[in-house]
Amino acid sequence: MKLSNLLEKLEFEVTRGNSGERIDPEVVEIKDVVNDNRKISEGSLFICIKGANFDGHSCAKEAAEKKAAAIVVSQDVELPEGSDIAVIRVKDTRYAMAFISAAYFGNPASKLKTIGITGTKGKTTTTYLIRNMLENAGHKVGLIGTIEVIIGDEHIHAENTTPESFALQEYMAKMVEAGCDSVVMEVSSQGLMLHRTQGFTFDIGIFTNIEPDHIGPNEHTDFEDYMHCKSLLFKQCKVGILNGDDVHVDDILEGHTCKVQTYGFNEDCDLRAINLAYIHKPGELGVFFDTDGFLNMHAEIKTPGKFSVYNALCAIAVAHNLGCTPEEIAPALKEAKVKGRIEMVKVSDDFTLMIDYAHNAMALKSLLTTLRDYHPNRLICLFGCGGNRSKLRRFEMGEVSGRYADVTIITSDNPRFEEPEDIINDIETGMKKTDGKYIKITDRKEAIAYAIDHGEQGDIIVLAGKGHEDYQEIKGVKYHMDERELIQEILDERK
Missing domain, CATH: 3.40.1390.10 (MurE/MurF, N-terminal domain)
Known part of the structure; x- marks a missing residue:
């Protein structure tokens, strides 16, 4: 060449x-x-x-x-x-x-419909929702995100939310070769700051929401810098689809060069959710709603709360822009599941158990307040914090769980090079600022077994922090540990 x-x-x-x-x-x-x-x-x-x-x-x-x-x-x-x-x-x-x-790589993006999603929360779930909808409508869709890269039948473990530009272009070239006509990807603020998604123009750029995050020595200097980097996507896409309810949406759109559509609950949004009704059955939480605006349809999703509705509205808007009908969108929405993102695991007819990736105070508060809307008998939160990371996160997560959960089970996450008990004690410091009940169980399997054994009629139990991860990192070694497998082992042992 x-x-x-x-x-x-x-x-x-x-x-x-x-x-x-x-x-x-x-x-x-x-x-x-x-x-x-x-x-x-x-x-x-x-x-x-x-x-x-x-x-x-x-x-x-x-x-x-x-x-x-x-x-x-x-x-x-x-x-x-x-x-x-x-x-x-x-x-x-x-x-x-x-x-x-x-x-x-032959400019592969020019041969694909490219959809990029940026925001603090909701990126991963929304990528899978969009992929489900487009595949249901007959498209073949590649995916690039926090959990994995999907190319046809191949699933590749992801190292970064948004890969370096060379790897990104290589993945897209392989998608074209595999017969994909579209790709949906998570676009992190780091990815935008480091120009990983340059070299092409997205057909659709998406903004889910923004809150202070990723601010530190090797990330963003402050919230304004973080917000500026997110906004870059809307100078690099043809159509921008944004959460119109987010207070920072005008800042994100500053200097934009794309056509703009908004979604949300406010009357000013181009696509709105109306007539919300919560679904609460043993082992199942979800939402019914209707849409009003540029598309009118009835929708049902099997994940709880308003943030699930935001994710669904966003996916509906994208699918509509790419020619999907309500008849294609509705069943895909209903069946969509994302590993480790409010993932329901059926263990009993008496109570609901779920796995979620919430691993900071902001995400945990959002999850627990959402679950409170379902009026559980008790809301039980099991979590730990990663080692060799900010102690402030531990104090904050302990305080959040103490305030919003009825019972907290403090356990180990990825202790890395710290002692698990030291991390648990830091979390307890935050818990003690509240009146929340708690118990400390270092071994994560034992902690999950305790939660299952003590579940009562109408409880909602959240296993937070690990989500899609299938390992536990201890002293520089990643040991296999999948919470779904731990749950099954516990159930088998109880038989």
Whole structure:
């Protein structure tokens, strides 16, 4: 492949080695594209990426010595004397990598309907809802998100919510090859900040909601920065579908370049939910509602609360934009399930048990207040907190559970390099600010067994924090642990 084909949508300057002599990119042939110095080989194009802990620019000399054809840089680099490697100077190598990767894989996004979802909460659930609806209408849909990447029948464990641009383009190319006509993906604020989704324009961009999160040394400097990064999606999509009830929606739309549609409960929204009714049966919680606005239909979802209605409204709006009918949308909504997101697990006719990923105070409060609307006999919350993470999260989650649950079972999550009992004691510090009842059981299986054995008629039991995860991380080792399997083992033992 000619270098010029990879650079056609970028501003750049190409020079030879240390000489500074200009080169025509038409005459440089590229065998492959890499951003990992361990994968450099003769004829490669090596992209120097500056990360939090390592700067690829330090490997420029190594790339020349391994006879790479070219390197992409954003700063001066050291090269061997007499090197004739092509040096491509760009303003930002991450931004350039997105466009280079898209060209390298044949611009696969142009062959797919692309749907990107950003927001603090609801991204994962909404991606699966949209995929279910579109597949129900006869589309073949790829998925990229926090839990996994789905390409046809292949399920690949996800490392990041939004992969690096090279991996993202590679996944989309494989989707095209597998016969997919659409892809729905979670677009994190980090992914937008680091240009992972550049190189193409989304057909539909979605905003679910925003609250302070991901603010820290290696993430966002403050809430304004976090919000700004989320807003970038609406300068990179054709149609923006946004939660019109969110107080920050106007900030998210600042400088937008897309056509805008809104969903929510307010009368100003283009698609509204009306006539809500809660479903509460043993082992099942859900909502009935009707829609009003640009589409009128009756909907039923088997997950609880208003936030489930928001997710469903968003998915309905997307499906409608892509030509799906109410007759195709309704059954897909009713049957949609997402692993570890308010996932009901039937264990008894007396009480309801669910698994959810809520792993910070904000998410836990949202979940518990939603479940309160179903007037349980008792609301029981089982959770732990991750080791080597902020102690503040532990205090906050303990306080939230103490205030909103009737009984809290404090247990272990991923202790990492800390002692589980130390983490549990930190959670207890937050609990003690409330009058909430609680018990401490370090072993997570024992804690779940306690919850099941002590379940009463009409209780709702939440196993929070692990969600889709199927491991427990202890002292640097990930041990297999799936809560669904633990529940089944407990039930088998009780027989």
